[in-house]
Amino acid sequence: MTTYQQIKNETLNHSYDIDGAYGAQCWDFACHVFEHYYGGHRISCTATGYVQDFVNQKNTNGILTFMNEISTSAALQPGDVVVWGPCATAPYSHVALFDSTNGSTNYFLGQNQGATKVTVNALSKSGIIGVFRAKNMSGGSSQPVTPSTPDQILTVGSKVTFPRYLTAEQIDIPNNSVYNSRIGGWISAAVCTETSSADGACDQILNVGAQFTIEGTFTVSQVNVASDTVYLQELGMWIKAEPLTEVADGQ
Numbered sequence: 001m002t003t004y005q006q007i008k009n010e011t012l013n014h015s016y017d018i019d020g021a022y023g024a025q026c027w028d029f030a031c032h033v034f035e036h037y038y039g040g041h042r043i044s045c046t047a048t049g050y051v052q053d054f055v056n057q058k059n060t061n062g063i064l065t066f067m068n069e070i071s072t073s074a075a076l077q078p079g080d081v082v083v084w085g086p087c088a089t090a091p092y093s094h095v096a097l098f099d100s101t102n103g104s105t106n107y108f109l110g111q112n113q114g115a116t117k118v119t120v121n122a123l124s125k126s127g128i129i130g131v132f133r134a135k136n137m138s139g140g141s142s143q144p145v146t147p148s149t150p151d152q153i154l155t156v157g158s159k160v161t162f163p164r165y166l167t168a169e170q171i172d173i174p175n176n177s178v179y180n181s182r183i184g185g186w187i188s189a190a191v192c193t194e195t196s197s198a199d200g201a202c203d204q205i206l207n208v209g210a211q212f213t214i215e216g217t218f219t220v221s222q223v224n225v226a227s228d229t230v231y232l233q234e235l236g237m238w239i240k241a242e243p244l245t246e247v248a249d250g251q
Contacts, residue, residue, distance in 0.1 A: 013119070030081065079097055082098055220233075
């Protein structure tokens with residue numbers, strides 16, 4: 001089953017020019033996703049020649065055979081296909097996948113939005129004319145969870161996730177480790193996934209100031225109330241409880 005994280009992991013920093021014309025454009029990346037992940041096909045832009053035709057010609061171009069159109073005012077989910085008309089963000093229109101939100105800042109995965117490869121960039125939602133959600137998408141989680149009334153009180157057996165944006169405060173290159181005070185110390189960079197271009201590029205090379213997450217769902221196997229820390233079974237280490245979100249209650 002397709003997940004947004006799978007798409008991001010497999011396409012980030014790659015370039016796509018599937019029609020061999022005009023180089024790596026936003027259209028090429030979107031159609032690559034349609035063909036390889038969303039069970040769809042390339043969408044031709046025959047009215048204006050730009051991706052605004054995804055929306056303008058939706059009733060005849062076939063996009064609705066594998067995508068559902070949703071309201072532009074609806075809450076976006078990771079992997080939603082977002083189309084801008086001509087505007088300040090995109091003078092000739094643009095298409096990208098919604099990635100995440102950090103406060104009032106929205107991030108999108110797309111091509112030709114500052115680089116001729118797939119990158120994650122902060123873009124304004126002003127100018128959006130259409131949003132589509134793939135019919136085969138399972139959502140943004142890389143590991144589906146069946147929650148049992150989480151109450152944010154962590155106990156043995158609780159299932160937890162990390163926040164989308166943790167900051168790399170120190171880097172230990174010889175030991176390939178990252179320090180973050182919210183989680184309470186050092187953690188291997190191997191388990192970290194960079195989630196924005198805060199350090200200059202979302203390239204999975206963590207520098208001081210980089211924002212990252214630790215993907216997946218983890219099990220609390222021990223709790224230390226005095227230090228407000230929990231031991232996560234899969235990581236084999238103690239983590240501060242404060243940044244963790246309980247997604248399924250413990251026993």
